[in-house]
Amino acid sequence: MDLDKALTISARGMDAQSSRLVVIAQNLANQDTTGSTPGAKPYQRKTVTFANTMDTSIGVPTVSVKEAGVDESDFPLKYDPSNPAANAQGYVQTPNVNSFVEVMDMREAQRSYNANVSVMEVTRGMLTRTIEMLK
Amino acid sequence: MDLTGIGLFNLADKRLGYLDQRQGLLAQDVANLDTPGWVDKDLEPFAAELSQFAPAATPVMTNPMHLPGTTGGAQGSSARPHARSLDGNTVDLSTELTKIASSDNAHELVTDLYKKYLGMFKTALGRSS
Numbered sequence: 001m002d003l004d005k006a007l008t009i010s011a012r013g014m015d016a017q018s019s020r021l022v023v024i025a026q027n028l029a030n031q032d033t034t035g036s037t038p039g040a041k042p043y044q045r046k047t048v049t050f051a052n053t054m055d056t057s058i059g060v061p062t063v064s065v066k067e068a069g070v071d072e073s074d075f076p077l078k079y080d081p082s083n084p085a086a087n088a089q090g091y092v093q094t095p096n097v098n099s100f101v102e103v104m105d106m107r108e109a110q111r112s113y114n115a116n117v118s119v120m121e122v123t124r125g126m127l128t129r130t131i132e133m134l135k
Numbered sequence: 136m137d138l139t140g141i142g143l144f145n146l147a148d149k150r151l152g153y154l155d156q157r158q159g160l161l162a163q164d165v166a167n168l169d170t171p172g173w174v175d176k177d178l179e180p181f182a183a184e185l186s187q188f189a190p191a192a193t194p195v196m197t198n199p200m201h202l203p204g205t206t207g208g209a210q211g212s213s214a215r216p217h218a219r220s221l222d223g224n225t226v227d228l229s230t231e232l233t234k235i236a237s238s239d240n241a242h243e244l245v246t247d248l249y250k251k252y253l254g255m256f257k258t259a260l261g262r263s264s
Contacts, residue, residue, distance in 0.1 A: 002155050006162040013166025020169075050170040052163070060159065063166045112168045115228055119165045122239045123158055129246045130151070 003130070005060045006123045012055075012062035013116040019065045020048050020109045024102050031097040035085040042085070043095040045071035071096055147249045153181050154242050161235050164226050171222035177234065181241075 023046050033043035051066035073096045081090035160176045167173040196203065219225050 003158060006155075006159040009159065009162040009166050013162075013168075016166070017169075050167070052167050052170055052173065061163065063163075063170055108169070111228075112165075115165050115168060115232070118232065119162050119235055122235050123162065125239060126154070126158065126242045129243060133246055133249055135250075 003123055003127045005058060007120060007127075008055075008058055009060060009062055010116045010120040010123065012064065014113055014120075016050050016063045016065055017109045017113040017116070020050075021106065021113075023048050023068065024106050024109065027097045028099060028102050031095055031099055031102075033095055034083060034092055038085060039087045040085050040093075042075055042093050043097070044075075045073075045095065045097045047071055143248070143252050147245050147252075150181060150241070150245045153178065154238050154245070157238055158235070161231055161238065164231050165228070165235075167224075168226050168228060169224070171224060173224045173226060175226045175231070 027045050030043035034040075035042055047069045049066045049069070050063050052061045052063050054060075055062045075093040075096050077091045078094050079090055080086055080092045083092045086092050157178050160178065164173075164175045164177075
């Protein structure tokens with residue numbers, strides 16, 4: 001373990017949080033995406049989980065997105081007979097995306113990203129000071 | 136010239152190695168802030184390493200008129216278990232950042248001391264440092 005690897009670990013942490021933000025952006029952008037045929041499924045909320053796995057190229061475990069799953073909760077029904085996805089009773093299945101949940105998730109991702117940036121700054125300072133010992 | 140034969144350089148070498156390793160572990164903790172089931176990791180305090188290097192000096196009463204001195208302060212344990220979140224993650228961001236800050240301070244101290252000590256050698260050799 002050396003400081004370069006600590007930098008890589010933080011960078012991978014930031015990558016993982018970016019991937020999470022991509023999924024959150026997708027969820028928020030599709031929060032009104034319904035199907036196009038009667039009774040069709042609307043957009044299903046996506047989720048990400050992280051796992052720490054060994055990166056053999058640098059020899060340290062780094063964090064990465066383990067799997068991109070989907071939220072299996074029920075789709076809320078909305079009465080909208082004019083919608084092309086409306087069923088015989090006039091109800092439309094809407095995406096199971098809750099914008100409040102997504103925004104809180106986004107905040108958490110941002111906070112974690114910032115934490116990684118702070119660690120990186122400190123590691124870089126330590127690295128610089130070690131190099132300055134040569135002077 | 137092998138500087139590690141000289142006490143302070145040897146100690147600085149060990150201390151920097153320790154801090155490098157610790158920084159890696161703490162960076163991992165912060166990177167895994169949202170990993171389910173992640174348990175935070177840290178090294179044993181460096182004092183354990185230091186005590187084998189130089190045993191701690193303790194004052195001795197050589198005259199009954201001496202004051203007994205102070206007794207050692209209570210050893211507070213800072214290793215309290217943090218609340219585990221629902222997904223089993225035990226990383227506490229504020230604790231991690233505090234540890235990182237103290238690592239950073241220790242690193243600065245060691246590198247500064249190293250440079251100062253090296254400067255003394257230069258002075259002894261008659262060169263301006």
